[in-house]
Amino acid sequence: xxxxxxxxxxxxxxxxxxxxxxxxxxxxxxxxxxxxxxxxxxxxxxxxxxxxxxxxxxxxxxxxxxxxxxxxxxxxxxxxxxxxxxx
Amino acid sequence: xxxxxxxxxxxxxxxxxxxxxxxxxxxxxxxxxxxxxxxxxxxxxxxxxxxxxxxxxxxxxxxxxxxxxxxxxxxxxxxxxxxxxxxxxxxxxxxxxxxxxxxxxxxxxxxxxxxxxxxxxxxxxxxxxxxxxxxxxxxxxxxxxxxxxxxxxxxxxxxxxxxxxxxxxxxxxxxxxxxxxxxxxxxxxxxxxxxxxxxxxxxxxxxxxxxxxxxxxxxxxxxxxxxxxxxxxxxxxxxxxxxxxxxxxxxxxxxxxxxxxxxxxxxxxxxxxxxxxxxxxxxxxxxxxxxxxxxxxxxxxxxxxxxxxxxxxxxxxxxxxxxxxxxxxxxxxxxxxxxxxxxxxxxxxxxxxxxxxxxxxxxxxxxxxxxxxxxxx
Numbered sequence: 376x377x378x379x380x381x382x383x384x385x386x387x388x389x390x391x392x393x394x395x396x397x398x399x400x401x402x403x404x405x406x407x408x409x410x411x412x413x414x415x416x417x418x419x420x421x422x423x424x425x426x427x428x429x430x431x432x433x434x435x436x437x438x439x440x441x442x443x444x445x446x447x448x449x450x451x452x453x454x455x456x457x458x459x460x461x462x
Numbered sequence: 463x464x465x466x467x468x469x470x471x472x473x474x475x476x477x478x479x480x481x482x483x484x485x486x487x488x489x490x491x492x493x494x495x496x497x498x499x500x501x502x503x504x505x506x507x508x509x510x511x512x513x514x515x516x517x518x519x520x521x522x523x524x525x526x527x528x529x530x531x532x533x534x535x536x537x538x539x540x541x542x543x544x545x546x547x548x549x550x551x552x553x554x555x556x557x558x559x560x561x562x563x564x565x566x567x568x569x570x571x572x573x574x575x576x577x578x579x580x581x582x583x584x585x586x587x588x589x590x591x592x593x594x595x596x597x598x599x600x601x602x603x604x605x606x607x608x609x610x611x612x613x614x615x616x617x618x619x620x621x622x623x624x625x626x627x628x629x630x631x632x633x634x635x636x637x638x639x640x641x642x643x644x645x646x647x648x649x650x651x652x653x654x655x656x657x658x659x660x661x662x663x664x665x666x667x668x669x670x671x672x673x674x675x676x677x678x679x680x681x682x683x684x685x686x687x688x689x690x691x692x693x694x695x696x697x698x699x700x701x702x703x704x705x706x707x708x709x710x711x712x713x714x715x716x717x718x719x720x721x722x723x724x725x726x727x728x729x730x731x732x733x734x735x736x737x738x739x740x741x742x743x744x745x746x747x748x749x750x751x752x753x754x755x756x757x758x759x760x761x762x763x764x765x766x767x768x769x770x771x772x773x774x775x776x777x778x779x780x781x782x783x784x785x786x787x788x789x790x791x792x793x794x795x796x797x798x799x800x801x802x803x804x805x806x807x808x809x810x811x812x813x814x815x816x817x818x819x820x821x822x823x824x825x826x827x828x829x830x831x832x833x834x835x836x837x838x839x
Contacts, residue, residue: 383689384612384613385574385575387550387574389522391520391522393474393519393520393522394472394474394520398522400522400574401575402552402574402575402615403523403525403575403577403616405474405523405550457691
């Protein structure tokens, strides 16, 4: 099963100092991301698999415990919104 | 009291109206009626400076619009400058003047997205509304070129009584062209569209049929897990609650007109308010300090029924331009609101739409000759 998420063409993820947050930009729109959504999307590079993303986030945020449920849920939502696609 | 408002957030959206020049003559154009009297345009360097200032203030979305922005020969330079600054760059075009080579060159300059407007789903109606015999064929070719170059693509259709029966054909055409987003933007009655309102406004029956068709198509897309998104902008003339116009005056949107006039929305030029110009004031000062941008911030300007309304924080009293066009006083509640003492003007427009007989030949088309008539008034 495909398990590498990638941003769809036309979507751009970047840090916006004026909003003090990560945003997702797309044609004529912008989503301001909360800290956890920003941290997850920052890992989405079209190379790392979802398991590698979870492992990376768990090592960055050891106090958060298991993150697999949150990451899977978020990426499933992001795919439903057609922000990302599975490679 | 109208003073500077330090609590205003930054402008996140910058609309650069590069020119009022356009090869098309759509009778619902949002440009000012007297555009032909405003031929001055900012230079390349002045535009790049506006873009730098806007980005430094926090603007992230940038629209290149017009008129037809492709008329500007320096467009590739402006795109490259904007992309380098970190904007998400949108080109909003009729497709006329576009070529496959330009589509490629813009991609190399960093353009993120192209929106192509259509007037109808068939060549005959499209070209009649646009006032150009070759428009439809050119738009089809350019939509294909945009997709081929890998851009995300928005197809925009302005909807009115003469094309509102085409929803199904329009959506089928969009899907076949590979659109990522479809904007079905029901006419908003400002500028040329206000002058032509009786000849453009659909009846309630037409509107309900169109909405049902769109919803059916959306359900079908969802069942097929098709990513095309359909946005149907409903006409506020059929609402009872006013729209939160521009998400609030001077809240998110900053438009710079071809001559450098800064506006809280692209229609605001019609208001009897003095707006600042980027040639004589910094964008920061314009946004945070100028009387024009602070004019309708907050709610202390509101008369009744808005002042005591418990929805004033939600809709900000509706649209100032609509209040001005329909009541003669931009401070008034937007007459779309059922509580407005002028709501009868909206009801009269609905009644007129039930009985309208105007054909395409009866509309006033947006061209220099007709514009000169407006500025001589």
